[in-house]
Amino acid sequence: MTTYAIGDIQGCYYAFQALLERIQFNQKKDQLWLVGDLINRGSGSLEVLRWCYQHQNSLSVVLGNHDLHALVVAEGIVSAHKGDTLDALLAAHDCDILLHWLRHQPLAYQSEKFLMVHAGFLPQWNANQAIAYAKEVEAALQSSNYLHFLTHMYGNVPIAWHEDLTGIDRLRMITNAMTRLRICTAQGEMEFKFKGELADIPKGYMPWFDVPNRATQSNNVIFGHWSALGLQQRKHVFALDTGCLWGGKLTAMNVHTLAIVQVDSHPLDKPVKLKK
Numbered sequence: 001m002t003t004y005a006i007g008d009i010q011g012c013y014y015a016f017q018a019l020l021e022r023i024q025f026n027q028k029k030d031q032l033w034l035v036g037d038l039i040n041r042g043s044g045s046l047e048v049l050r051w052c053y054q055h056q057n058s059l060s061v062v063l064g065n066h067d068l069h070a071l072v073v074a075e076g077i078v079s080a081h082k083g084d085t086l087d088a089l090l091a092a093h094d095c096d097i098l099l100h101w102l103r104h105q106p107l108a109y110q111s112e113k114f115l116m117v118h119a120g121f122l123p124q125w126n127a128n129q130a131i132a133y134a135k136e137v138e139a140a141l142q143s144s145n146y147l148h149f150l151t152h153m154y155g156n157v158p159i160a161w162h163e164d165l166t167g168i169d170r171l172r173m174i175t176n177a178m179t180r181l182r183i184c185t186a187q188g189e190m191e192f193k194f195k196g197e198l199a200d201i202p203k204g205y206m207p208w209f210d211v212p213n214r215a216t217q218s219n220n221v222i223f224g225h226w227s228a229l230g231l232q233q234r235k236h237v238f239a240l241d242t243g244c245l246w247g248g249k250l251t252a253m254n255v256h257t258l259a260i261v262q263v264d265s266h267p268l269d270k271p272v273k274l275k276k
């Protein structure tokens with residue numbers, strides 16, 4: 001049995017299938033860890049989500065910001081954004097089943113040797129706390145009152161963690177960190193506008209994983225979300241979003257050997273531009 005962690009797929013179904021072929025994925029033996037953002041922006045969101053649903057016994061998934069966005073759009077809470085490619089998914093006969101499955105996926109995952117999250121963890125959170133906080137959001141997402149959470153999920157505040165945060169502010173804070181975080185201050189104050197490369201990080205900020213004395217610094221953390229960061233394999237830090245959607249590559253990491261396998265982006269994964 002081999003376990004592979006795979007970076008942001010974002011509806012790039014052809015690249016995903018090529019990667020599975022390259023690693024000779026065997027659904028009877030192998031396991032896949034997907035870092036989230038399974039869907040949106042690429043042309044194959046429906047196909048990727050159907051594949052994941054059909055192979056759910058071989059998968060561990062964490063939710064990304066685009067996955068949550070699909071849930072919010074499907075409920076009519078916000079309109080689709082320019083560049084979203086969710087129409088086929090939202091019109092599909094099995095949309096409800098697929099999105100129900102998606103809504104029941106976790107925000108963070110812990111194995112014996114790794115933590116996995118879509119974006120990042122705040123510096124104050126140790127592994128046990130991070131998993132517990134993720135479960136608070138998962139409980140809200142899976143409750144009968146999940147529309148309340150989805151309705152109030154968006155927003156950039158609060159920017160910093162306090163253990164005494166309660167209610168929707170607390171859930172939004174946890175969700176923002178785990179699905180949107182790239183950079184923060186040494187105190188863990190988050191910034192959401194920056195999406196660029198390491199060299200261009202604004203003064204006073206740093207990658208969340210470089211905050212000194214981060215409580216998860218001795219844990220192996222696998223994450224995605226930051227395509228401009230590119231592949232990173234540092235001590236305990238494994239960034240796997242290699243921008244397949246943007247003409248980069250789709251990356252798999254064998255979690256036993258840390259070996260990397262990549263495939264090029266596929267032209268058919270680019271969304272078809274509709275004429276005006």
Ligand SMILES: [Mn+2]
Nearest residue numbers: 037064065225
């Ligand atoms: Mn993302």
